[in-house]
Amino acid sequence: MNKMNKGIFLSVIVLVFLVLAIGAVLATPNGANVTFVSSSSAGSNLADNYTAYAGNVTELTVYGLSNTQAWQGYFGNVTGVVQLADASKHVMYNWSMANAKGEIYASNSSSITWSSIKCYNITANGAALETAYNISSSDVDGVGETFRLNNTAAFAVGGVSFSAGQCNNTKVYGPGGAGAFDEVLLTDNSNTVFTSILNNDVNGFDSKTHDFEMLVLDDGHNGDASPTMYYFYLELG
Numbered sequence: 001m002n003k004m005n006k007g008i009f010l011s012v013i014v015l016v017f018l019v020l021a022i023g024a025v026l027a028t029p030n031g032a033n034v035t036f037v038s039s040s041s042a043g044s045n046l047a048d049n050y051t052a053y054a055g056n057v058t059e060l061t062v063y064g065l066s067n068t069q070a071w072q073g074y075f076g077n078v079t080g081v082v083q084l085a086d087a088s089k090h091v092m093y094n095w096s097m098a099n100a101k102g103e104i105y106a107s108n109s110s111s112i113t114w115s116s117i118k119c120y121n122i123t124a125n126g127a128a129l130e131t132a133y134n135i136s137s138s139d140v141d142g143v144g145e146t147f148r149l150n151n152t153a154a155f156a157v158g159g160v161s162f163s164a165g166q167c168n169n170t171k172v173y174g175p176g177g178a179g180a181f182d183e184v185l186l187t188d189n190s191n192t193v194f195t196s197i198l199n200n201d202v203n204g205f206d207s208k209t210h211d212f213e214m215l216v217l218d219d220g221h222n223g224d225a226s227p228t229m230y231y232f233y234l235e236l237g
Helices: 122-132
Strands: 008-011 035-039 071-076 081-085 091-096 102-107 155-157 160-162 169-173 179-187 192-197 212-217 231-236
Touching: 102 155, 102 212, 169 212, 179 212, 192 212
Parallel strands: 008 071
Antiparallel strands: 008 035, 071 212, 081 091, 102 192, 102 231, 155 160, 169 179, 179 192
């Protein structure tokens, strides 16, 4: 299936381990268990028609929709526990999460250096990222055009704190186009990390309640149907 026409959406069910050994161990995001639920896309619109008469000139106002060839959407719900365990994952105590709170991360890498995590510098590195996904500088759905805001609340990734509005972010739509879900663009100097801040049981783009919505890059230009692999991580708390 052409990736340009695919919109893969996941509900995420996660069990995250917060490992505390003897002494102080810094908590970092852990790999998340992801369950596929469904996949869909908007498809194509039917074509309107108007009759042409020789000798006439006719004014038309034309509106149309095109599927993005650069972005993939994910959305879903999060469950999990915070736990006290040793290196062998023997659990001494755990706390169930009543409400989803924290962040969910998606990256091409299965090994993120969380201690080096920082805001992605779109001004310095955005052009290279767009080139990697075959995005033209004139495309309306480019990286800079998408992550163009700086208005998130303060948040933290492991032991790294980010102040309000520090990083470039986007607002992923809820009902009526309101941005109900904040997504931030981060990096560990080597890998891009798409970061969605959890928002418990909020009405999403489809008017159903979700804990997160996020966008990730995927090249669907010129009929490219090769998939892009993403690894998911979760931090609760």
